[in-house]
Amino acid sequence: MDPARKRQxxxxxxxxxxxxxxxxxxxxxFSASTEAREPSQLLSANPGKTYELTxxxxxxxxxxxxxxxxxxxxxxxxxxxxPVSYRGAVPDPFRDGREIILTGELSEAGTFVGERDTLIxxxxxxxxxxxxxxxxxxxxxx
Amino acid sequence: xxxxxxxxxxxxxxxxxYAIVAALIGRxxxxxxxxxxxxxxxxxxxLLTLCVVVIEIAFAGDDFSFNIVQQHSSxxxxxxxxxxAMWSSxxxxxxxxxxxxxxxxxxxxxxxxxxxxxxxxxxxxxxxGVAAFFVGLMLFAKNVNPxxxxxxxxxxxxxxxxLLQHPSMMVHPPMLYSGYVAFTxxxxxxxxxxxxxxxxxxxIRSTRRFAxxxxxxxxxxxxxxxRWSYTELGWGGYWAWDPVENAALMxxxxxxxxxHSIMVQEKRGMLKVWNVSLIVATxxxxxxxxxxVRSGVLQSIHAFGDSTVGPYILALIGVVLIxxxxxxxxxxxxxxxxxxxxxxxxxxxxxxxxxLLLIGLCAVIFWGTFFPLISELFTGDRASLAAxxxxxxxxxxxxxxxxxxGIGPLLAWRRVSWRSARRIFIWPAAIAALAAxxxxxxxxxxSNPWALALFAFGAFALTGLAQEFWRGGAAxxxxxxxSMAVAMxxxxxxxxxxxxxxxxxxxxxxxxxxxxASSSFQTNRDVSLRPGQSTVVNDYRITYERxxxxxxxxxxxFGAVLDVKKDGERFALLNPTRRYFRPTGTPTPTVxxxxxxxxxxxxxxxxxxxxxxxxxxxxxxxGIERRARMADERFREVMAVLxxxxxxxxxxxxxxxRFARDVLDRTAGRVAELYSSQAPAATFRVIVxxxxxxxxxxxxxxLxxxxxxIWPSAEARRRRVTSLYGxxxxxxxxxA
Amino acid sequence: MLELLIGAALLALVVIFVTAPLxxxxxxxxxxxxxxxxxxARKEAxxxxxxxxxxxxxxxxxxxxxxxxxxxxxxxxxxxxxxxxDRLQGRSP
Numbered sequence: 003m004d005p006a007r008k009r010q011x012x013x014x015x016x017x018x019x020x021x022x023x024x025x026x027x028x029x030x031x032f033s034a035s036t037e038a039r040e041p042s043q044l045l046s047a048n049p050g051k052t053y054e055l056t057x058x059x060x061x062x063x064x065x066x067x068x069x070x071x072x073x074x075x076x077x078x079x080x081x082x083x084x085p086v087s088y089r090g091a092v093p094d095p096f097r098d099g100r101e102i103i104l105t106g107e108l109s110e111a112g113t114f115v116g117e118r119d120t121l122i123x124x125x126x127x128x129x130x131x132x133x134x135x136x137x138x139x140x141x142x143x144x
Numbered sequence: 145x146x147x148x149x150x151x152x153x154x155x156x157x158x159x160x161x162y163a164i165v166a167a168l169i170g171r172x173x174x175x176x177x178x179x180x181x182x183x184x185x186x187x188x189x190x191l192l193t194l195c196v197v198v199i200e201i202a203f204a205g206d207d208f209s210f211n212i213v214q215q216h217s218s219x220x221x222x223x224x225x226x227x228x229a230m231w232s233s234x235x236x237x238x239x240x241x242x243x244x245x246x247x248x249x250x251x252x253x254x255x256x257x258x259x260x261x262x263x264x265x266x267x268x269x270x271x272x273g274v275a276a277f278f279v280g281l282m283l284f285a286k287n288v289n290p291x292x293x294x295x296x297x298x299x300x301x302x303x304x305x306x307l308l309q310h311p312s313m314m315v316h317p318p319m320l321y322s323g324y325v326a327f328t329x330x331x332x333x334x335x336x337x338x339x340x341x342x343x344x345x346x347x348i349r350s351t352r353r354f355a356x357x358x359x360x361x362x363x364x365x366x367x368x369x370x371r372w373s374y375t376e377l378g379w380g381g382y383w384a385w386d387p388v389e390n391a392a393l394m395x396x397x398x399x400x401x402x403x404h405s406i407m408v409q410e411k412r413g414m415l416k417v418w419n420v421s422l423i424v425a426t427x428x429x430x431x432x433x434x435x436x437v438r439s440g441v442l443q444s445i446h447a448f449g450d451s452t453v454g455p456y457i458l459a460l461i462g463v464v465l466i467x468x469x470x471x472x473x474x475x476x477x478x479x480x481x482x483x484x485x486x487x488x489x490x491x492x493x494x495x496x497x498x499x500l501l502l503i504g505l506c507a508v509i510f511w512g513t514f515f516p517l518i519s520e521l522f523t524g525d526r527a528s529l530a531a532x533x534x535x536x537x538x539x540x541x542x543x544x545x546x547x548x549x550g551i552g553p554l555l556a557w558r559r560v561s562w563r564s565a566r567r568i569f570i571w572p573a574a575i576a577a578l579a580a581x582x583x584x585x586x587x588x589x590x591s592n593p594w595a596l597a598l599f600a601f602g603a604f605a606l607t608g609l610a611q612e613f614w615r616g617g618a619a620x621x622x623x624x625x626x627s628m629a630v631a632m633x634x635x636x637x638x639x640x641x642x643x644x645x646x647x648x649x650x651x652x653x654x655x656x657x658x659x660x661a662s663s664s665f666q667t668n669r670d671v672s673l674r675p676g677q678s679t680v681v682n683d684y685r686i687t688y689e690r691x692x693x694x695x696x697x698x699x700x701x702f703g704a705v706l707d708v709k710k711d712g713e714r715f716a717l718l719n720p721t722r723r724y725f726r727p728t729g730t731p732t733p734t735v736x737x738x739x740x741x742x743x744x745x746x747x748x749x750x751x752x753x754x755x756x757x758x759x760x761x762x763x764x765x766x767g768i769e770r771r772a773r774m775a776d777e778r779f780r781e782v783m784a785v786l787x788x789x790x791x792x793x794x795x796x797x798x799x800x801x802r803f804a805r806d807v808l809d810r811t812a813g814r815v816a817e818l819y820s821s822q823a824p825a826a827t828f829r830v831i832v833x834x835x836x837x838x839x840x841x842x843x844x845x846x847l848x849x850x851x852x853x854i855w856p857s858a859e860a861r862r863r864r865v866t867s868l869y870g871x872x873x874x875x876x877x878x879x880a
Numbered sequence: 881m882l883e884l885l886i887g888a889a890l891l892a893l894v895v896i897f898v899t900a901p902l903x904x905x906x907x908x909x910x911x912x913x914x915x916x917x918x919x920x921a922r923k924e925a926x927x928x929x930x931x932x933x934x935x936x937x938x939x940x941x942x943x944x945x946x947x948x949x950x951x952x953x954x955x956x957x958x959x960x961x962x963x964x965x966d967r968l969q970g971r972s973p
Contacts, residue, residue, distance in 0.1 A: 009484075016500070027508060027537065031515055035527035038516065054528055066766065069672065069827060090670075091379050091829060092762065094744050105530065119379075120530070147883035155890050162898065179901035187894045262914050342914060345921035410925055556936040557929065558950060561943035568941060612939070619938030639935060641928075877927060 036105055040077045041084035049108045052117075055086070061098035075102065075114070088116035093123040100124065146210060149198040150291040156191040156242075157283055159184050160276035167268035173261070181268050182253045188275060189246040196243050199230055199290055209297035212236060212290050218303035220698060228314045229304050231321075234453065235282060235290040240318065241434065242278040244325045249275065252329045252354060260346055266336035267329075274328055277460055286452045306699070306725045306742045312372035316365060320392060323362025324430040327395060329354040331427035331464075334420050338471050341478045343420070348410050352403070353854060355423075359399040360850045362430075366392055367843045378745030378760040380668075380831040382839070385534040390513040391433035394506050398426040401502040404495040411557060412492060413482025417472065418499075420479070424468040431461045487559040494552040501548065505541045509534065535663075543598045546656050549649045550605025553612050571611055576604035588665075595664040598656060605653040609646050616643070636852075644853025651846025658839030662756075667832040674825045675704075681830050684757065685709045688826065692719060693819040695812045699725040700738050702763045702819050704826055706748060718748030720761040720828070734779065735772040735812050739765065755834040762827040768819055775811045782807055919965045926958045 038054045039047065047053065055075060060083050063074035069089055076083035078101070088104065096102070101124040106116035163184035170177025199212065203226040208214040216229040216236070230236035249271040256264055282288055330351045337347045369389065370382035383389060402422040409415050435457040472479070487493070511518070512529045519527040554568050580600040583589035589596045616639070617632035624631070636643035671679045671686070678687035689705040703721025707714070725741040748759045786800045933954060937947035 020504075023504070024507075027511060030537075031511065031529055031533065032519070032527075034533045035515060035519060035529050037519075038526040038528060066764070069670065094378050095742070097743075148886050151883065151887040151890055155887070155894060159894060159898070166898075176901045176904060180898055183898045183901065187898055191890070191894070259917060260914075261917075342918070344918045345925055346914070346917045349921050349925075411929060554941075556941040557932055559946065560941055561946040564943045565941050568939075615939035616935065619935065622938075635935075639931070642932070642935075877930060 038103075041075050042077050042082040044084060044108055044114065045082060047108055049110055052105060052107050055084070055102075055104045055106065055114055055116075057084075057102065059096070059098055059100050059102060064098065075104075084114050085112070086114045086116060088121055090116070090118040090121060092121060095123040096121070145198055145202060145207065146291050146293045149195050150289075152191045152194045152198070153279065153282060153289075153291060156188055156195070157276060157279045159188045159191060160272045160279060163188065163272040164269045164276070167265040167272070171262075171265035178265060178268075181265070181272075182257065185246065185249050185253055185268065185272065188272070189243075189250045192239070192243040192246045192279075195239060195290070196230070199236070199239070200227055203227060203229055206301070207297070208299070208301055209293055209295065210290075211292040211294050214294055214298055214301040216302065216304055218301040221301075221304050222309065224311075224314070225304055225309045228308070228317075231317045232304060232308055232313075233290075235288040235292075237317065237321070238278055238282050238288060238453070239290050240321050241325060242275055242282070244318070244322050245271070245275050245278070245328060248322075248326050248329055252333075256350060260333070260336075260342075260350060262340040262342055263333055263336035263347065266339050267332040270332035270335050271328055274332075274460075277456075281453055281456055285456060288453055306723065306744050310372060310376050312368050312376070316368040316372060319361055319368055320365030321434075323358055323360075323365045323392070324395070324434055326354070326358030326361050327399065327423075327427045327430045330358065330423050334423045335468070335471065338420060338475050341475060343416055343479065345410065348406060351423075352406055352410075355399060355402055355406070355426075356850060356854050359396065359403060360847060360854070362392065362396045362399065363843070363847065363850075366396060367840070371840065374758075374836075375747055375749060376744075378747070378762075378829070380747075380758045380760065380829065380833075382836075385509075385512070385531045387513045388433070388437050390509050391429070391436045394509055394513075395426045395429040395433065397502050397506045397509075398422055398429060401499045401506075402426060405499050408492045408495050412484075414484070414492075415496075416479040416481070417476065420468075420472055424464070424472075428461055428464055431457060431464065435461065489555065489560045489562065489565075491552055491555045491557050494548055494555055498545070498548050498552065501541055501545050505538055505545070508537045508541065512537075539594050542656060543594060543601060546598055546605060546653055547601040549653055550601060550608045553646055553649060554608050568608075568611070568615075572604045572608040575607040576600045579603035592664040595660045598660040602653045602657040602660075606650060609650045609653075612646055613643070640855060641853055644849045644851070644855075647849025647852060648846045649849075651842045651844070651849055653842070654838050654845060655842030658835050658837070658842055661835035662833040662839065665834050667830075669830050670827060671830060672825050672827045675823045682832050683710055684715060684830075684832070686759075686828070686830065688828070691820050691823045691826070692721065693816040695738075695816045697726075697809075699723045700812070700816060701746075702765065702768075702816075703746070704761050704763075704828070706759060706828070708750070708757060716748075716750040716757060718750065718757075718759055719746075720748035720759050721746040722761060722763045724765070734776045735808070735815055736769070736776050738812075739769055739772065751837050753837055755832055756836045758831040758833060760829050762829070763819075764824040764826060765819070767822050767824060768815060771818055772815055775815060779807060779811060913968065916965065916968055919961055919968065923958065923961045923965065926954065926961055930954045930958065 036052050036054045038056055041055065041057050044053060044055065057075040057077055058080070060074040060076050063072075063083075065072045071088045071092060073086055073088075074083045075086050086104065086106075088106075103122040103124070104114070104116040105120040106114055109115050163181045166177050166181035166184060170181060199210070201207075202210040202213050203217055204223070206213070206217070206219055206226075212230070212233055212235055216233050217226050221229065231240045249268075252271075253264065253268065260267075282290060333347065333351055333354065334343075337343045337351075366389075369392070373384070374380065374382040402419060405415050405419055405422065409419050435454055512534050516526045516528045519525060550572060554572070555565070577600070580596060580603075583596060583599055589599065613632050613636070614628075616635040617628050620635040620638075621628060621631040624634070626634075667682050669681050671681070673679060673686075673688040675688050675690050678685055680686070685708070687707045687709075689707050692701070692703045692705060694701050701721050701723050703719055706716075706718045706720065708716040708718060722743055722745055724738045724743045726738045745760045748761075750757045783804060786804060790797050790800050930951065933942065933947065933950050936942045937944075937951075942950065
């Protein structure tokens with residue numbers, strides 16, 4: 003076989019392999035992915051299917067009992083909220099009002115149960131929050 | 145001071161524009177205009193340095209008339225972190241980008257002031273175009289002017305997030321940005337070379353060095369980010385396939401591909417289109433990385449959503465891509481290959497396989513990172529791919545990459561003689577097989593075949609590289625005698641590109657071995673312990689000795705003293721803690737406010753060559769919070785009484801304020817003591833990471849190798865003698 | 881008022897610095913012909929290739945025959961470059 007033909011065959015094989023791999027990649031990614039949903043969208047979702055819940059932690063809703071963390075997540079615009087139960091690592095920035103991402107399923111009881119160690123808390127956009135002003139607080143000026 | 149900064153920034157913009165114009169006027173060869181444009185670049189550098197100095201002085205001096213200082217620092221912020229606060233802000237990071245670019249451009253133009261005459265004007269125009277873009281953003285886009293002022297100046301600032309108060313934060317963003325920015329230089333010179341149709345040996349030589357420097361900086365940035373994540377954050381991992389992390393990895397992979405394929409172009413005159421495309425892609429990915437951090441397009445820990453600047457950067461990327469495609473297509477004739485590859489059993493062939501693997505790796509990561517957007521396009525739903533998917537599809541590619549990292553150095557350029565070269569593969573292959581066998585028999589490495597394969601290939605690569613040093617030393621020894629050690633150093637010094645590259649390969653092999661071991665054979669356990677209790681993880685006995693608690697005016701620190709024993713002997717005494725910071729910048733001295741601010745994890749880490757013992761603590765502060773609330777009510781009563789007294793007699797104000805602070809301190813102290821005495825159970829996350837230290841060591845080795853490869857060798861002295869070419873060639877070669 | 885003074889001072893400094901080359905007479909100093917620069921770079925790259933081949937041979941990746949052939953080819957290519965270089969620099973062999 004002359005070298006030019008050999009080169010063409012090599013090129014053809016390489017391209018063919020690349021196309022096959024790309025197709026495999028595309029196919030598996032659609033089935034391996036989890037859809038992102040906000041709480042209001044999940045209210046009408048199928049229990050048993052894994053979703054990626056995104057939203058804001060409702061202030062005052064965080065409770066800890068043993069190694070279980072319970073809190074409520076609301077839409078970014080604050081409309082509907084959903085109870086969440088989670089076990090696993092809790093990132094440092096996690097607190098009231100922060101945006102979170104959690105992978106898990108909706109249980110029969112309507113609670114979103116998070117998979118272990120999948121809680122991600124976004125770093126706040128303004129790096130620190132102002133503490134709430136205490137209305138009864140008295141300041142003594144120097 | 146603000147006026148000085150503002151003036152300097154505006155002048156910088158005009159200077160950048162002037163540099164573009166002057167460079168283009170001088171492109172026909174009028175050296176005065178070229179020199180003038182070069183000076184303008186130097187002037188830009190000085191002006192932007194002035195801007196940075198003004199801002200840092202403002203931070204250091206708590207000048208809250210600067211909006212940037214007020215928003216990202218406070219009186220209480222430690223001095224060291226006042227200096228790093230600049231780049232935690234949008235406008236500060238844009239200034240950093242522009243400043244680093246001006247330094248890099250100045251250095252590049254200084255280095256090429258007597259070279260690449262035709263290319264330099266266009267390269268200058270491109271570099272200054274990008275600089276003008278970033279400076280222009282600061283001047284004209286909304287809310288990103290670092291010299292925005294506040295009138296009247298507030299008394300205190302909002303403060304810096306404690307998560308960012310870590311030494312790595314001083315270095316990680318500037319290093320990462322330096323890496324991104326540094327790729328502007330080879331891109332600019334590639335555009336210049338395309339325009340002037342001078343994609344030749346001189347261009348290759350300069351561009352290679354620029355790309356290697358950029359690659360090294362980006363590598364350091366990635367390394368620091370991983371290190372920070374591992375030692376600072378409470379999850380014990382160093383890589384999460386977060387979109388922003390991926391955005392830094394992709395240009396680094398492309399850069400690696402380029403550094404290899406450019407050598408093929410140098411030797412065979414092939415792959416010209418491929419190489420310029422790689423540079424364009426690398427630079428575009430670097431810009432994309434900059435864009436992703438500052439836009440809310442993808443869900444990421446790092447994505448600080450509210451950015452006004454995102455769309456503009458996207459537009460720049462569009463211009464870069466479209467412009468480059470047009471330019472390359474118009475020059476396709478000049479980019480034809482000069483020669484073909486001689487044989488598949490050559491280094492050139494392995495380099496091309498390496499390129500394909502790296503591009504493949506990049507494509508997988510790109511696909512996974514942008515999948516939420518892609519799926520939204522096709523299905524209307526945003527679906528994302530998590531770390532397991534990335535691991536699954538990058539692991540096989542990484543493993544094959546390690547194999548070729550070992551094969552490449554063993555081959556020769558052009559064509560290897562199989563009969564003689566066969567011998568070269570014997571030792572590495574034997575050691576690899578032996579290593580695999582030993583690991584399978586004596587450890588549980590066989591439970592993870594991917595990891596075992598990587599260890600075997602890694603052993604192959606490292607043996608092959610050691611062999612290269614050995615054989616090179618032996619060859620040198622045969623000629624000039626001396627000890628083997630001296631000979632090895634001598635041959636490496638004489639062939640810095642080759643041996644520097646070998647060291648980089650060794651470093652990468654070690655790095656990947658560390659990653660494989662620490663991710664595949666990690667032990668990860670959560671245990672809940674009361675003081676005095678102990679538990680066993682692997683062969684460590686962990687005892688929760690006692691709780692620790694302390695408080696200062698910045699934060700409460702609650703933690704635990706953990707006694708870790710191995711085989712009955714003291715292995716480590718660790719003190720993981722949780723810090724609860726009071727939100728700064730607001731006059732709300734209550735004890736409870738500490739728990740309304742940020743909290744960070746201080747990790748307990750004992751590193752070792754065989755494995756790392758890592759632990760973080762999750763403290764139960766519910767009991768404390770209740771007490772803190774009660775203490776605050778009591779405190780409020782005291783404050784009310786004090787306020788009345790001050791109203792009646794204002795002269796008592798300072799004393800009263802001091803008394804109030806005293807009471808607060810003592811109350812906080814008592815709350816801290818309460819934690820120690822209550823001693824509730826705490827949850828510990830314990831991770832044992834085998835061989836993870838080798839990851840950091842491997843990265844350092846790779847960087848040293850890069851340094852060796854970058855280091856310029858002594859200029860060969862060429863003497864012109866009129867004689868036959870052959871003899872002259874012989875003479876010159878011996879001096880080269 | 882202060883802003884104006886500072887701005888003007890900076891502007892003046894930058895302008896003086898940047899336009900200094902323009903105020904000189906147009907000179908035609910030693911210009912490095914890009915062709916020559918390219919050939920010099922090629923020459924160095926070729927020298928490196930020859931040395932690489934020598935090293936490859938010394939460590940056993942190339943047999944004696946293959947090395948002789950490659951070395952001769954590389955030296956031929958190097959001599960070509962030297963010839964072109966000399967021609968451009970107006971020198972006779």
